[in-house]
Amino acid sequence: MLAPPVLYLAAFVAYPFFYGVYLSLESRPVGRPGVFVGLRNFALDLSDPVFWQVARNTFTYTIVATLLKAAGGLALALVMNQQFRLKNAVRASLLLPFIVPTVLSTVAWMWIFDPTFSVINWVLVHAARLHAVPSWLGNPSLAMASIIFVNTWRGLPFYAITLLAGLQTIPPDLYEAAAIDGAGPRQRFSYVTFPLLRPVLIIVTMFSVIFTFSDFQLVYVLTGGGPANATHLFATYAFNIAMGGGQLGLGASVALAMFPALLLLIMGLTLYLRKE
8 A cells, every 4th residue: 555655755756856966966067977076066056156146035035925825815715714795706716826837827927027018017107107117027126026926826825725724614613702702803813713723824834835945937937037146046046057057966956955944944834833
């Protein structure tokens, strides 16, 4: 019974990971045999200012997007938990950003942010009467804000549906007892809803951090890491070095730099969850 999942993990998780570790210890240009260099690739990473810019980008992207998804997803879950007409249709439509393939939805957003054909810029020109419209993907600050917005838009359904499932496990008797004791909506949320929903929120945050920290498709399609490395994350920067620059060993060392940071973050969330 355990053989199929063990073989799957060995083939698609363990082997790529350990092969990546092996590559990171070599100087391996594409088409040439590798030469063992030990930790030199990691030393090159640590001395590269672009690497530290990528690290800042990755943490900024992950933290801001996760906080926005958590707040927005919780708000949507609370709304979806109410009784209103067409509730099932609204819940189904809520899943659309999550089930549409990432590349397809990102290409649509690329057109939305396009400096010439942008719907947003058209509205700003004709409704707000602006003469100078922003370059959403050409300005470093706006480019980072844009990819965070798209990631938040795409990840909100995952948060909302998961938290909605958690909300529906809370016994209604607790709300009735709190209302009898004179608790208002804010007190019921603070002392009933949020404490009981916190374990679910931590788990969904853990998954969101993993997916966001290692995001590749959205950033690669939307900006390719530009402008001037302003939106490069560890995943896109590692791909750019390994595939674009032909330095497989150096690219593998950048990719492995994600592992300790992500491991510490997940361990912290896990310990907090056990404590709760």
